Amino acid sequence: MNIHSFSLNGMHILLDVNSGAVHVVDEMISDIMNVFDGGNDEEVLASLAEQYSEDELREALAELHELIAAEKLFTPALEVPPTFKAEPILKSLCLHVAHDCNLRCRYCFAGTGDFGHSRGLMSAEVGKKAIDFLLEKSGSRRHLEIDFFGGEPLMNFEVVKELTAYVRRREQEAGKEVKLTLTTNAVLLRDEELRFLNEEGISLVLSLDGRKEVHDYMRPNAGGNGSYETVMSNIDKAIRSRNDQNYYLRGTFTAHNLDFAADVLDMADRGYTQLSVEPVVAEDEAEYALKEEHLPELFRQYELLAKEYLERKMRGEGFDFFHFNVDIENGPCVAKRLSGCGAGHEYLAVTPQGEFYPCHQFVGREAYRLGSVEEGIVNEELPWKFRRAHVLAKEECSQCWARFYCSGGCHANADAFHGCLEQPYELGCKLQKKRLECALMVQAALALAKRQDS
Numbered sequence: 001m002n003i004h005s006f007s008l009n010g011m012h013i014l015l016d017v018n019s020g021a022v023h024v025v026d027e028m029i030s031d032i033m034n035v036f037d038g039g040n041d042e043e044v045l046a047s048l049a050e051q052y053s054e055d056e057l058r059e060a061l062a063e064l065h066e067l068i069a070a071e072k073l074f075t076p077a078l079e080v081p082p083t084f085k086a087e088p089i090l091k092s093l094c095l096h097v098a099h100d101c102n103l104r105c106r107y108c109f110a111g112t113g114d115f116g117h118s119r120g121l122m123s124a125e126v127g128k129k130a131i132d133f134l135l136e137k138s139g140s141r142r143h144l145e146i147d148f149f150g151g152e153p154l155m156n157f158e159v160v161k162e163l164t165a166y167v168r169r170r171e172q173e174a175g176k177e178v179k180l181t182l183t184t185n186a187v188l189l190r191d192e193e194l195r196f197l198n199e200e201g202i203s204l205v206l207s208l209d210g211r212k213e214v215h216d217y218m219r220p221n222a223g224g225n226g227s228y229e230t231v232m233s234n235i236d237k238a239i240r241s242r243n244d245q246n247y248y249l250r251g252t253f254t255a256h257n258l259d260f261a262a263d264v265l266d267m268a269d270r271g272y273t274q275l276s277v278e279p280v281v282a283e284d285e286a287e288y289a290l291k292e293e294h295l296p297e298l299f300r301q302y303e304l305l306a307k308e309y310l311e312r313k314m315r316g317e318g319f320d321f322f323h324f325n326v327d328i329e330n331g332p333c334v335a336k337r338l339s340g341c342g343a344g345h346e347y348l349a350v351t352p353q354g355e356f357y358p359c360h361q362f363v364g365r366e367a368y369r370l371g372s373v374e375e376g377i378v379n380e381e382l383p384w385k386f387r388r389a390h391v392l393a394k395e396e397c398s399q400c401w402a403r404f405y406c407s408g409g410c411h412a413n414a415d416a417f418h419g420c421l422e423q424p425y426e427l428g429c430k431l432q433k434k435r436l437e438c439a440l441m442v443q444a445a446l447a448l449a450k451r452q453d454s
Contacts, residue, residue, distance in 0.1 A: 002074055004401035005033045008441045009307055015440060017401050018075040022328045023067070024444050028052055029060055036064065038074040088345040088383050090137040092145035093130055094360045095163070096351050097122040098156040103185050103227055105219045107254060107280045107288055109361060121156040122352040127163040129373035130350040135174045144171075147181040148202075149349075149360055154188035164200050181205060183250075185219070187227060189234040194241060204247040206235050210263020210277065217256060218288070236270075244273055248322065251277040254288035258297045261305040268312070268319045276322035279431050281413050290427060299434045306438035310445055326405065326439040328447065340407030344370070344386030358386060361412035368415075386411065389421040396424060402433050 004015040012030035014023040025033075028051075035047045041061050048057060067073035100119040101108075131146070138144055146167065148160050164180060171178045182197060183205040197204065208231060209215040216226025239247060249272050253260035264277050279298070282289040290298070305321070312318045341347060344358030351363055354373035362368040371378040391397045391408035409432065413425035 002077075003033065005030060006437050008303065008437055009310070009445070011441055011445065013437075013440060013444060014073070015401065016073050016075050017404065018078055019072055020328070020404065021067075021072040021075070022440055022444050023073070024448060028056065029064070032057070032060055032064070036061070038068055087139070088137070088377075088387075089139040089141060090134050090144075090346060090348065091141050091342065092147070092347045093134050094147045094149045094347070094349040095122065095127055095130060096149050096151065096349060096360070096363065097127065097153045097159055097163070098151040099352050100155055101150060101152045101185070102155065102187050103152070103219055103221055104224070107218060107252060107282060107286070109281070119151075120352045122159060122350075122354075124159050124162045124166075126350075126352065126354040126373055127159060128166050129354060131163065131167055131170060133373055133376070135170060135176060138176065142176055144176055144178045145181065146178055147183060147205075149183050152185055152188065153182055154184055154193055157188070157193055161196060164196075164202070168200075179203065183207075185227070186231045186234045186238070187221070189238055194234075194238055198242055201246070204238060204242075206238065206247060206249050207251070208232070208235060208249050208267065209251040209253070210257065210260070211266050214257045214263055215251075218252070218254060235272075239272060244271075248274045248276055251275075252280050253277055254280040254282075255290055255294060256288055258294055259301060260298075261301040261308070264305055264321065265308060273319040274322075275319055279428070281410075281416070281425065281428065290431075292427065295427075295430060298431060302431075302434050302438050306442055310442050313442070313446060314449060323435045324439040324442050326436070326443050328440065328443045338390040338392060338407065340391065340409075341411075343411050344368075345383040358382070359412060361410070362415070365415070385421065394422050394424065396429075400429075400433075402429075402436050405436050406432050 002017050004017060006013055007030065012025045012027060014025055014029075014033060015021075016023070031048060031051065032044055035044045041058075044061060045054060045057055064073060098121050100121065134144060134146070148163075153160055160182065167178050167180065180200065181203040185207045189206075207219070209218050212226070212228045215228045215231070219227050219231075221227050235249070249267055251263060251267075253263065257263060260277055264275055267275050279290055280288060284291055306324065309318070309321055309324060341359070343362070347359055348370065349357045349360045349363050350373065351357070356370040356372060356377065357363045357365070358368055358370065368382065369379065370382055377383065389408070389411060391403045391406070394408050397403050397406075397408045406429075409424040409428055411421050413428055414421050414423055417423075417425045
Protein backbone atom coordinates (compact mmCIF):
# COMPACT_ATOMS: atom_id res chain seq x y z
CA MET A 1 0.00 0.00 0.00
CA ASN A 2 1.62 3.25 -1.17
CA ILE A 3 -1.28 5.68 -0.64
CA HIS A 4 -3.48 6.01 2.41
CA SER A 5 -6.61 8.08 2.02
CA PHE A 6 -8.92 8.98 4.90
CA SER A 7 -11.34 11.64 6.09
CA LEU A 8 -11.42 13.06 9.61
CA ASN A 9 -12.80 16.20 11.21
CA GLY A 10 -14.15 17.43 7.86
CA MET A 11 -10.74 17.05 6.19
CA HIS A 12 -9.83 14.70 3.34
CA ILE A 13 -6.22 13.60 3.65
CA LEU A 14 -3.84 11.66 1.43
CA LEU A 15 -0.63 10.19 2.77
CA ASP A 16 2.02 9.18 0.26
CA VAL A 17 3.56 6.38 2.27
CA ASN A 18 7.05 6.20 0.79
CA SER A 19 7.77 9.94 0.74
CA GLY A 20 5.77 10.85 3.84
CA ALA A 21 4.06 13.68 1.91
CA VAL A 22 0.69 14.66 3.38
CA HIS A 23 -1.93 16.29 1.12
CA VAL A 24 -5.17 17.90 2.23
CA VAL A 25 -7.59 17.56 -0.67
CA ASP A 26 -11.22 18.22 -1.52
CA GLU A 27 -13.98 15.63 -1.69
CA MET A 28 -13.61 15.15 -5.45
CA ILE A 29 -9.92 14.29 -5.18
CA SER A 30 -10.74 11.98 -2.31
CA ASP A 31 -13.30 10.20 -4.48
CA ILE A 32 -10.83 10.01 -7.35
CA MET A 33 -8.24 8.38 -5.12
CA ASN A 34 -10.65 5.57 -4.38
CA VAL A 35 -10.17 4.56 -8.05
CA PHE A 36 -6.92 6.16 -9.24
CA ASP A 37 -3.74 4.08 -9.26
CA GLY A 38 -1.47 6.60 -10.93
CA GLY A 39 -2.16 5.65 -14.54
CA ASN A 40 -5.80 4.67 -15.05
CA ASP A 41 -7.25 8.07 -15.99
CA GLU A 42 -9.93 6.66 -18.29
CA GLU A 43 -11.19 4.31 -15.59
CA VAL A 44 -11.49 7.26 -13.21
CA LEU A 45 -13.43 9.27 -15.78
CA ALA A 46 -15.85 6.41 -16.35
CA SER A 47 -16.34 5.61 -12.67
CA LEU A 48 -17.10 9.18 -11.59
CA ALA A 49 -18.89 10.49 -14.68
CA GLU A 50 -22.21 10.77 -12.88
CA GLN A 51 -20.74 12.72 -9.95
CA TYR A 52 -18.41 15.21 -11.66
CA SER A 53 -17.96 16.77 -15.10
CA GLU A 54 -15.22 15.48 -17.37
CA ASP A 55 -13.46 18.85 -17.29
CA GLU A 56 -13.37 18.84 -13.48
CA LEU A 57 -12.02 15.33 -13.39
CA ARG A 58 -9.36 15.94 -16.05
CA GLU A 59 -8.17 19.08 -14.24
CA ALA A 60 -7.92 17.17 -10.98
CA LEU A 61 -6.11 14.29 -12.65
CA ALA A 62 -3.62 16.71 -14.19
CA GLU A 63 -2.84 18.05 -10.70
CA LEU A 64 -2.36 14.52 -9.40
CA HIS A 65 0.04 13.72 -12.23
CA GLU A 66 2.04 16.82 -11.30
CA LEU A 67 2.38 15.47 -7.78
CA ILE A 68 3.47 12.11 -9.16
CA ALA A 69 6.12 13.81 -11.31
CA ALA A 70 7.34 15.72 -8.25
CA GLU A 71 7.59 12.39 -6.33
CA LYS A 72 4.98 13.44 -3.79
CA LEU A 73 2.41 10.86 -4.81
CA PHE A 74 2.82 7.18 -5.68
CA THR A 75 6.47 7.56 -4.80
CA PRO A 76 8.51 4.44 -5.64
CA ALA A 77 9.52 2.10 -2.85
CA LEU A 78 12.54 3.16 -0.85
CA GLU A 79 15.93 1.67 -1.40
CA VAL A 80 16.69 0.00 1.90
CA PRO A 81 20.08 1.26 3.11
CA PRO A 82 22.54 -0.76 5.21
CA THR A 83 20.83 0.03 8.48
CA PHE A 84 23.41 -1.14 10.99
CA LYS A 85 27.13 -1.24 11.52
CA ALA A 86 28.97 -4.53 11.98
CA GLU A 87 29.17 -4.07 15.73
CA PRO A 88 26.16 -2.97 17.79
CA ILE A 89 26.56 0.60 18.96
CA LEU A 90 24.73 1.29 22.21
CA LYS A 91 22.96 4.55 22.82
CA SER A 92 20.83 3.95 25.92
CA LEU A 93 20.35 1.86 29.03
CA CYS A 94 17.34 1.23 31.21
CA LEU A 95 18.81 0.72 34.69
CA HIS A 96 16.43 -1.30 36.86
CA VAL A 97 17.71 0.14 40.12
CA ALA A 98 14.76 -1.38 42.00
CA HIS A 99 12.85 -4.60 41.41
CA ASP A 100 10.38 -3.59 44.06
CA CYS A 101 7.49 -1.16 44.22
CA ASN A 102 5.28 0.59 46.76
CA LEU A 103 2.21 0.38 44.50
CA ARG A 104 0.26 -2.63 43.31
CA CYS A 105 -0.99 -1.50 39.91
CA ARG A 106 -3.47 -4.01 38.52
CA TYR A 107 -2.04 -3.99 35.00
CA CYS A 108 1.67 -3.95 35.89
CA PHE A 109 3.73 -5.82 33.26
CA ALA A 110 6.53 -6.04 35.85
CA GLY A 111 4.55 -8.16 38.30
CA THR A 112 4.28 -5.27 40.80
CA GLY A 113 8.01 -4.75 40.55
CA ASP A 114 9.63 -8.18 40.76
CA PHE A 115 9.41 -9.03 37.02
CA GLY A 116 8.32 -12.56 37.86
CA HIS A 117 11.37 -13.23 40.01
CA SER A 118 12.58 -11.99 43.37
CA ARG A 119 12.47 -8.42 44.63
CA GLY A 120 15.75 -6.61 45.02
CA LEU A 121 17.71 -3.39 44.65
CA MET A 122 20.64 -2.67 42.32
CA SER A 123 23.98 -2.08 44.01
CA ALA A 124 26.09 0.91 43.06
CA GLU A 125 28.79 -1.51 41.89
CA VAL A 126 26.47 -3.19 39.36
CA GLY A 127 25.17 0.19 38.16
CA LYS A 128 28.69 1.53 37.62
CA LYS A 129 29.69 -1.53 35.60
CA ALA A 130 26.59 -1.04 33.42
CA ILE A 131 27.47 2.62 32.88
CA ASP A 132 31.03 1.67 31.92
CA PHE A 133 29.63 -0.88 29.46
CA LEU A 134 27.46 1.79 27.82
CA LEU A 135 30.37 4.19 27.47
CA GLU A 136 32.62 1.46 26.10
CA LYS A 137 30.08 0.14 23.56
CA SER A 138 28.73 3.50 22.38
CA GLY A 139 31.43 3.94 19.75
CA SER A 140 31.42 7.39 18.21
CA ARG A 141 28.01 8.30 19.62
CA ARG A 142 28.35 11.42 21.71
CA HIS A 143 24.80 11.70 23.07
CA LEU A 144 23.66 8.81 25.27
CA GLU A 145 20.68 8.13 27.52
CA ILE A 146 20.10 6.37 30.83
CA ASP A 147 16.71 5.84 32.46
CA PHE A 148 16.53 5.04 36.18
CA PHE A 149 13.71 2.51 36.23
CA GLY A 150 11.94 -0.04 38.34
CA GLY A 151 9.73 -1.12 39.98
CA GLU A 152 10.04 2.19 41.75
CA PRO A 153 13.58 3.64 41.45
CA LEU A 154 13.14 6.08 44.34
CA MET A 155 13.07 3.07 46.66
CA ASN A 156 16.81 2.96 45.93
CA PHE A 157 17.41 6.69 46.01
CA GLU A 158 20.91 6.59 47.53
CA VAL A 159 22.13 4.44 44.66
CA VAL A 160 20.44 6.75 42.15
CA LYS A 161 22.43 9.63 43.65
CA GLU A 162 25.70 7.70 43.61
CA LEU A 163 25.20 6.56 40.01
CA THR A 164 24.32 10.08 38.91
CA ALA A 165 27.59 11.37 40.33
CA TYR A 166 29.42 8.52 38.61
CA VAL A 167 27.78 9.32 35.25
CA ARG A 168 28.71 12.99 35.52
CA ARG A 169 32.35 12.11 36.15
CA ARG A 170 32.64 9.37 33.56
CA GLU A 171 30.87 11.26 30.76
CA GLN A 172 33.49 14.01 31.01
CA GLU A 173 36.30 11.47 30.92
CA ALA A 174 34.76 9.77 27.89
CA GLY A 175 33.82 12.96 26.02
CA LYS A 176 30.12 12.05 26.05
CA GLU A 177 26.87 13.69 27.11
CA VAL A 178 24.44 11.45 28.99
CA LYS A 179 20.80 12.46 29.34
CA LEU A 180 19.33 11.07 32.56
CA THR A 181 15.65 10.25 33.09
CA LEU A 182 13.86 8.79 36.09
CA THR A 183 10.53 7.00 35.75
CA THR A 184 8.52 7.17 38.96
CA ASN A 185 5.06 6.65 40.41
CA ALA A 186 5.74 9.87 42.38
CA VAL A 187 4.80 8.43 45.79
CA LEU A 188 8.33 9.04 47.11
CA LEU A 189 8.91 12.26 45.15
CA ARG A 190 9.45 14.35 48.27
CA ASP A 191 11.37 17.59 48.78
CA GLU A 192 14.81 15.97 49.12
CA GLU A 193 14.37 13.73 46.11
CA LEU A 194 12.91 16.49 43.99
CA ARG A 195 15.65 18.94 44.90
CA PHE A 196 18.31 16.47 43.80
CA LEU A 197 16.57 15.57 40.54
CA ASN A 198 16.10 19.25 39.67
CA GLU A 199 19.69 20.16 40.50
CA GLU A 200 20.99 17.34 38.31
CA GLY A 201 18.67 18.17 35.41
CA ILE A 202 17.17 14.66 35.43
CA SER A 203 14.04 14.36 33.29
CA LEU A 204 10.96 12.87 34.92
CA VAL A 205 8.42 10.39 33.59
CA LEU A 206 5.54 10.60 36.08
CA SER A 207 2.86 7.92 36.21
CA LEU A 208 -0.70 9.22 36.42
CA ASP A 209 -3.76 7.53 34.93
CA GLY A 210 -6.06 10.57 34.91
CA ARG A 211 -9.14 11.15 37.03
CA LYS A 212 -9.08 10.21 40.70
CA GLU A 213 -11.53 7.32 40.39
CA VAL A 214 -9.60 5.86 37.46
CA HIS A 215 -6.17 6.25 39.03
CA ASP A 216 -7.17 4.92 42.45
CA TYR A 217 -8.82 1.84 41.02
CA MET A 218 -5.88 0.82 38.85
CA ARG A 219 -2.99 2.09 40.99
CA PRO A 220 -3.58 1.26 44.68
CA ASN A 221 -0.75 1.11 47.20
CA ALA A 222 0.48 -2.06 48.91
CA GLY A 223 -2.31 -1.71 51.48
CA GLY A 224 -5.00 -1.58 48.81
CA ASN A 225 -5.72 2.14 49.22
CA GLY A 226 -5.78 4.70 46.43
CA SER A 227 -2.59 6.64 45.70
CA TYR A 228 -4.09 9.60 43.82
CA GLU A 229 -3.93 12.26 46.52
CA THR A 230 -0.28 11.59 47.38
CA VAL A 231 0.75 11.27 43.76
CA MET A 232 -1.07 14.40 42.61
CA SER A 233 0.40 16.50 45.40
CA ASN A 234 3.94 15.40 44.53
CA ILE A 235 3.42 15.67 40.78
CA ASP A 236 2.01 19.17 41.06
CA LYS A 237 4.95 20.25 43.20
CA ALA A 238 7.44 18.65 40.82
CA ILE A 239 6.02 20.21 37.67
CA ARG A 240 5.78 23.67 39.23
CA SER A 241 9.34 23.40 40.53
CA ARG A 242 10.68 22.90 36.99
CA ASN A 243 8.41 25.45 35.27
CA ASP A 244 6.40 22.87 33.34
CA GLN A 245 9.50 21.57 31.57
CA ASN A 246 11.54 18.40 31.40
CA TYR A 247 8.83 15.90 32.30
CA TYR A 248 6.08 13.71 30.90
CA LEU A 249 2.90 12.61 32.59
CA ARG A 250 2.36 9.07 31.39
CA GLY A 251 -0.84 7.13 31.97
CA THR A 252 -2.39 3.85 30.92
CA PHE A 253 -6.01 3.36 29.92
CA THR A 254 -7.87 0.09 30.26
CA ALA A 255 -11.34 -1.38 29.80
CA HIS A 256 -12.30 0.49 32.97
CA ASN A 257 -11.85 3.89 31.34
CA LEU A 258 -12.71 3.50 27.68
CA ASP A 259 -13.52 7.24 27.84
CA PHE A 260 -9.80 7.91 28.26
CA ALA A 261 -10.00 11.25 26.41
CA ALA A 262 -11.59 12.60 29.59
CA ASP A 263 -8.49 11.53 31.54
CA VAL A 264 -6.13 13.29 29.13
CA LEU A 265 -8.23 16.45 29.24
CA ASP A 266 -8.43 16.29 33.03
CA MET A 267 -4.63 16.43 33.16
CA ALA A 268 -4.59 19.27 30.63
CA ASP A 269 -7.24 21.21 32.55
CA ARG A 270 -5.00 21.06 35.63
CA GLY A 271 -2.36 22.94 33.66
CA TYR A 272 -0.07 20.03 32.78
CA THR A 273 1.17 20.23 29.21
CA GLN A 274 3.41 17.21 28.52
CA LEU A 275 1.07 14.23 28.35
CA SER A 276 0.96 10.65 27.16
CA VAL A 277 -1.71 8.03 27.81
CA GLU A 278 -1.15 4.53 26.42
CA PRO A 279 -3.47 1.56 25.86
CA VAL A 280 -2.93 -1.32 28.26
CA VAL A 281 -1.52 -4.51 26.77
CA ALA A 282 -3.02 -7.60 28.36
CA GLU A 283 -4.41 -11.03 27.59
CA ASP A 284 -8.16 -11.17 27.00
CA GLU A 285 -8.66 -13.01 30.28
CA ALA A 286 -7.66 -9.94 32.30
CA GLU A 287 -10.70 -8.03 33.52
CA TYR A 288 -9.12 -4.73 32.47
CA ALA A 289 -7.99 -5.92 29.00
CA LEU A 290 -8.83 -4.02 25.83
CA LYS A 291 -10.61 -6.15 23.24
CA GLU A 292 -11.78 -5.96 19.64
CA GLU A 293 -15.28 -5.05 20.79
CA HIS A 294 -13.87 -1.91 22.43
CA LEU A 295 -12.32 -0.55 19.25
CA PRO A 296 -15.25 1.56 17.98
CA GLU A 297 -15.39 3.45 21.27
CA LEU A 298 -11.62 3.79 21.47
CA PHE A 299 -11.50 5.15 17.92
CA ARG A 300 -14.25 7.62 18.84
CA GLN A 301 -12.25 8.73 21.87
CA TYR A 302 -9.10 9.32 19.81
CA GLU A 303 -11.10 11.40 17.35
CA LEU A 304 -12.76 13.35 20.15
CA LEU A 305 -9.38 14.00 21.75
CA ALA A 306 -7.81 15.03 18.43
CA LYS A 307 -10.57 17.56 17.71
CA GLU A 308 -10.36 19.08 21.19
CA TYR A 309 -6.56 19.05 21.04
CA LEU A 310 -6.61 20.92 17.73
CA GLU A 311 -9.13 23.47 18.95
CA ARG A 312 -7.02 24.24 21.99
CA LYS A 313 -3.87 24.53 19.86
CA MET A 314 -5.67 26.96 17.57
CA ARG A 315 -6.67 29.07 20.59
CA GLY A 316 -3.14 29.12 21.91
CA GLU A 317 -4.17 27.07 24.95
CA GLY A 318 -2.71 23.82 23.83
CA PHE A 319 -0.81 21.00 25.43
CA ASP A 320 1.44 18.35 23.92
CA PHE A 321 0.03 14.86 23.56
CA PHE A 322 2.89 12.52 22.74
CA HIS A 323 1.05 10.48 20.12
CA PHE A 324 -0.06 13.51 18.14
CA ASN A 325 3.45 14.94 17.81
CA VAL A 326 4.17 13.63 14.33
CA ASP A 327 6.61 15.57 12.14
CA ILE A 328 4.99 15.70 8.70
CA GLU A 329 7.77 17.81 7.20
CA ASN A 330 10.95 16.05 8.25
CA GLY A 331 10.67 13.00 10.44
CA PRO A 332 13.41 10.46 11.17
CA CYS A 333 15.81 9.11 8.58
CA VAL A 334 15.03 5.93 6.66
CA ALA A 335 17.27 3.80 8.87
CA LYS A 336 15.47 4.99 11.98
CA ARG A 337 12.07 4.43 10.37
CA LEU A 338 13.09 0.85 9.67
CA SER A 339 14.76 0.00 12.94
CA GLY A 340 12.33 1.49 15.40
CA CYS A 341 13.22 1.58 19.08
CA GLY A 342 16.58 -0.22 18.82
CA ALA A 343 15.74 -2.83 21.49
CA GLY A 344 18.38 -5.52 21.81
CA HIS A 345 21.19 -3.69 20.08
CA GLU A 346 20.99 0.08 20.59
CA TYR A 347 19.02 -0.13 23.81
CA LEU A 348 19.41 -2.56 26.74
CA ALA A 349 17.77 -3.08 30.11
CA VAL A 350 19.91 -4.00 33.13
CA THR A 351 18.46 -5.90 36.10
CA PRO A 352 19.54 -5.34 39.72
CA GLN A 353 21.75 -8.43 39.33
CA GLY A 354 23.43 -6.90 36.29
CA GLU A 355 21.77 -9.07 33.63
CA PHE A 356 21.18 -7.63 30.15
CA TYR A 357 17.84 -7.89 28.34
CA PRO A 358 16.71 -6.27 25.05
CA CYS A 359 14.42 -3.81 26.85
CA HIS A 360 12.53 -3.34 30.11
CA GLN A 361 9.56 -5.36 28.85
CA PHE A 362 11.70 -8.41 28.07
CA VAL A 363 13.18 -8.57 31.57
CA GLY A 364 12.42 -11.94 33.11
CA ARG A 365 11.94 -13.73 29.76
CA GLU A 366 14.94 -16.03 30.03
CA ALA A 367 15.08 -16.80 26.31
CA TYR A 368 15.95 -13.15 25.79
CA ARG A 369 18.80 -12.87 28.29
CA LEU A 370 21.73 -11.29 26.42
CA GLY A 371 24.47 -11.47 29.05
CA SER A 372 25.53 -9.41 32.04
CA VAL A 373 27.80 -6.65 33.26
CA GLU A 374 30.34 -9.35 34.19
CA GLU A 375 30.15 -11.36 30.96
CA GLY A 376 29.28 -8.71 28.41
CA ILE A 377 27.01 -9.83 25.56
CA VAL A 378 27.20 -13.63 25.40
CA ASN A 379 24.15 -14.30 23.22
CA GLU A 380 25.65 -12.62 20.17
CA GLU A 381 22.95 -13.88 17.79
CA LEU A 382 20.11 -12.19 19.68
CA PRO A 383 21.03 -8.57 18.77
CA TRP A 384 21.07 -9.62 15.12
CA LYS A 385 17.66 -11.23 15.56
CA PHE A 386 16.31 -7.85 16.65
CA ARG A 387 18.16 -6.04 13.88
CA ARG A 388 16.65 -8.33 11.25
CA ALA A 389 13.13 -7.90 12.65
CA HIS A 390 12.70 -4.48 11.04
CA VAL A 391 9.45 -3.31 9.54
CA LEU A 392 10.12 -4.41 5.96
CA ALA A 393 11.03 -7.92 7.12
CA LYS A 394 7.62 -8.42 8.71
CA GLU A 395 5.13 -9.72 6.16
CA GLU A 396 2.12 -8.02 7.72
CA CYS A 397 3.97 -4.74 8.16
CA SER A 398 5.77 -4.45 4.84
CA GLN A 399 2.61 -3.42 2.97
CA CYS A 400 0.95 -1.45 5.76
CA TRP A 401 0.46 2.27 5.22
CA ALA A 402 1.73 3.07 8.72
CA ARG A 403 5.01 1.15 8.40
CA PHE A 404 7.32 4.15 8.46
CA TYR A 405 5.67 5.64 11.52
CA CYS A 406 5.34 2.63 13.81
CA SER A 407 8.46 0.82 12.54
CA GLY A 408 6.79 -2.54 13.02
CA GLY A 409 5.41 -2.06 16.50
CA CYS A 410 6.62 -3.30 19.88
CA HIS A 411 8.84 -6.41 19.80
CA ALA A 412 7.88 -7.35 23.35
CA ASN A 413 4.18 -7.29 22.56
CA ALA A 414 4.76 -9.39 19.42
CA ASP A 415 6.64 -11.96 21.48
CA ALA A 416 4.05 -11.96 24.28
CA PHE A 417 1.14 -12.64 21.92
CA HIS A 418 2.77 -14.72 19.19
CA GLY A 419 6.04 -16.05 20.56
CA CYS A 420 8.13 -14.33 17.90
CA LEU A 421 9.31 -10.88 16.88
CA GLU A 422 8.00 -10.99 13.33
CA GLN A 423 4.23 -11.02 13.90
CA PRO A 424 2.85 -7.80 15.38
CA TYR A 425 0.26 -7.48 18.13
CA GLU A 426 -2.90 -6.91 16.07
CA LEU A 427 -4.98 -4.86 18.49
CA GLY A 428 -2.02 -2.58 19.09
CA CYS A 429 -1.66 -2.10 15.32
CA LYS A 430 -5.27 -1.00 14.95
CA LEU A 431 -5.01 1.52 17.77
CA GLN A 432 -1.70 2.79 16.43
CA LYS A 433 -3.17 3.43 12.99
CA LYS A 434 -6.11 5.34 14.40
CA ARG A 435 -3.75 7.47 16.52
CA LEU A 436 -1.67 8.16 13.43
CA GLU A 437 -4.68 9.28 11.41
CA CYS A 438 -5.62 11.64 14.21
CA ALA A 439 -2.05 12.92 14.46
CA LEU A 440 -1.77 13.51 10.71
CA MET A 441 -5.07 15.39 10.72
CA VAL A 442 -3.96 17.57 13.61
CA GLN A 443 -0.56 18.37 12.14
CA ALA A 444 -1.98 19.02 8.66
CA ALA A 445 -4.56 21.43 10.09
CA LEU A 446 -1.92 23.25 12.13
CA ALA A 447 0.38 23.51 9.08
CA LEU A 448 -2.45 24.98 6.99
CA ALA A 449 -3.30 27.49 9.70
CA LYS A 450 0.34 28.53 9.99
CA ARG A 451 0.58 28.96 6.23
CA GLN A 452 -2.55 31.14 6.19
CA ASP A 453 -1.17 33.32 8.99
CA SER A 454 2.18 33.90 7.31
